[in-house]
Amino acid sequence: xxxxxxxxxxxxxxxxxxxxxxxxxxxxxxxxxxxxxxxxxxxxxxxxxxxxxxxxxxxxxxxxxxxxxxxxxxxxxxxxxxxxxxxxxxxxxxxxxxxxxxxxxxxxxxxxxxxxxxxxxxxxxxxxxxxxxxxxxxxxxxxxxxxxxxxxxxxxxxxxxxxxxxxxxxxxxxxxxxxxxxxxxxxxxxxxxxxxxxxxxxxxxxxxxxxxx
Amino acid sequence: xxxxxxxxxxxxxxxxxxxxxxxxxxxxxxxxxxxxxxxxxxxxxxxxxxxxxxxxxxxxxxxxxxxxxxxxxxxxxxxxxxxxxxxxxxxxxxxxxxxxxxxxxxxxxxxxxxxxxxxxxxxxxxxxxxxxxxxxxxxxxxxxxxxxxxxxxxxxxxxxxxxxxxxxxxxxxxxxxxxxxxxxxxxxxxxxxxxxxxxxxxxxxxxxxxxxx
DNA sequence: CCGCATCCCATGTGATACTG
DNA sequence: CAGTATCACATGGGATGCGG
Numbered sequence: 369x370x371x372x373x374x375x376x377x378x379x380x381x382x383x384x385x386x387x388x389x390x391x392x393x394x395x396x397x398x399x400x401x402x403x404x405x406x407x408x409x410x411x412x413x414x415x416x417x418x419x420x421x422x423x424x425x426x427x428x429x430x431x432x433x434x435x436x437x438x439x440x441x442x443x444x445x446x447x448x449x450x451x452x453x454x455x456x457x458x459x460x461x462x463x464x465x466x467x468x469x470x471x472x473x474x475x476x477x478x479x480x481x482x483x484x485x486x487x488x489x490x491x492x493x494x495x496x497x498x499x500x501x502x503x504x505x506x507x508x509x510x511x512x513x514x515x516x517x518x519x520x521x522x523x524x525x526x527x528x529x530x531x532x533x534x535x536x537x538x539x540x541x542x543x544x545x546x547x548x549x550x551x552x553x554x555x556x557x558x559x560x561x562x563x564x565x566x567x568x569x570x571x572x573x574x575x576x577x578x579x580x581x
Numbered sequence: 582x583x584x585x586x587x588x589x590x591x592x593x594x595x596x597x598x599x600x601x602x603x604x605x606x607x608x609x610x611x612x613x614x615x616x617x618x619x620x621x622x623x624x625x626x627x628x629x630x631x632x633x634x635x636x637x638x639x640x641x642x643x644x645x646x647x648x649x650x651x652x653x654x655x656x657x658x659x660x661x662x663x664x665x666x667x668x669x670x671x672x673x674x675x676x677x678x679x680x681x682x683x684x685x686x687x688x689x690x691x692x693x694x695x696x697x698x699x700x701x702x703x704x705x706x707x708x709x710x711x712x713x714x715x716x717x718x719x720x721x722x723x724x725x726x727x728x729x730x731x732x733x734x735x736x737x738x739x740x741x742x743x744x745x746x747x748x749x750x751x752x753x754x755x756x757x758x759x760x761x762x763x764x765x766x767x768x769x770x771x772x773x774x775x776x777x778x779x780x781x782x783x784x785x786x787x788x789x790x791x792x793x794x
Numbered sequence: 795c796c797g798c799a800t801c802c803c804a805t806g807t808g809a810t811a812c813t814g
Numbered sequence: 815c816a817g818t819a820t821c822a823c824a825t826g827g828g829a830t831g832c833g834g
Contacts, residue, residue, distance in 0.1 A: 379699045
């Protein structure tokens with residue numbers, strides 16, 4: 369049960385003993401969005417074997433990172449306060465990895481939670497603070513998210529609602545956020561398709577969410 | 582050679598594919614201190630098997646995180662610019678794990694590089710900025726480091742030199758940095774032993790390096 | 795059906811030995 | 815010193831089972 373250790377006494381080593389096992393940090397990532405049921409976690413981690421998911425959940429509990437909580441008759445997993453302190457780590461990790469994302473391979477999918485965390489990682493609060501509040505409807509690879517930016521605050525939720533701009537994109541949206549593709553050319557090339565609302569707001573979106581390689 | 586993937590297209594997933602394998606982030610941690618030779622890496626990662634070290638070095642090169650560089654007849658490994666961008670990740674990871682460090686187990690050792698990174702993670706630049714420049718000689722678990730604080734700048738090197746305060750400590754130093762033990766009580770309890778210089782500077786050290794649980 | 799537990803096999807890991 | 819080779823073993827992956 370005790371995670372394999374590294375024989376070293378140090379901060380990074382300790383962190384890796386707690387959340388360094390395969391899949392562990394992805395479970396944490398999804399729980400940073402909100403509490404999740406076992407099945408929801410399994411769905412968000414497309415290819416995790418069920419025995420591994422069960423094992424990780426136990427280990428993360430033993431490590432004090434997550435806990436089981438009964439929510440109105442069903443059991444959900446949620447982060448402990450200490451687990452929530454992993455948010456800067458996951459965001460930094462996500463921002464770093466984002467820059468190395470090329471084109472997706474065929475079997476690679478996008479999940480609502482992974483996309484939410486990518487948007488959080490790319491969010492530039494200081495830029496958004498000086499822009500008008502805006503709601504975007506973003507549809508990427510079968511995932512539809514409602515993205516509300518209000519000053520320096522960002523809220524990403526599933527489902528939809530009233531938006532100022534709705535657009536649909538392939539994974540090429542990654543190149544819009546990286547600055548590799550300008551908003552105009554993203555539309556012209558078909559990488560982003562405008563669905564509803566004011567199309568010029570795509571520029572504002574690209575300013576708000578940006579992670580240069 | 583290609584790291585096992587997670588079947589998902591996202592920033593965190595991509596990052597884990599690149600540096601998520603066992604030992605990989607520890608290699609990066611040591612290389613963040615400076616270029617290292619193969620043998621130095623092996624010495625800093627006490628129990629890594631040589632075949633694993635060799636495999637990780639190849640994978641990290643293929644991932645564009647590190648590179649081999651010829652330095653005056655010997656080969657050293659160093660981070661690429663992209664690899665160096667992992668510094669915030671490693672620091673955040675180290676700060677998080679530091680808070681979960683209990684007492685060391687018997688077989689756990691402290692290496693110069695791990696201790697250097699822990700000090701960097703615990704360094705509070707904003708606090709140090711308003712304190713006089715100070716040089717500490719810190720000896721912990723057989724590792725001796727020269728710690729120079731100059732305004733908001735921190736420099737940690739091996740070996741020794743002129744210092745304002747030299748002290749020796751067991752791993753209990755961790756409790757000084759966490760605030761669990763006051764400087765006075767650290768000395769009184771023997772957790773920290775003053776060697777040279779002005780003992781009252783230990784309080785300044787504890788203010789400069791702090792990571793509360 | 796959800797939340798796991800079991801089984802089996804492929805692969806990665808770890809200790810040791812070995813080579814240029 | 816800087817790796818490579820080998821082999822036993824632990825872990826991960828995928829399918830399946832099963833109780834509440």
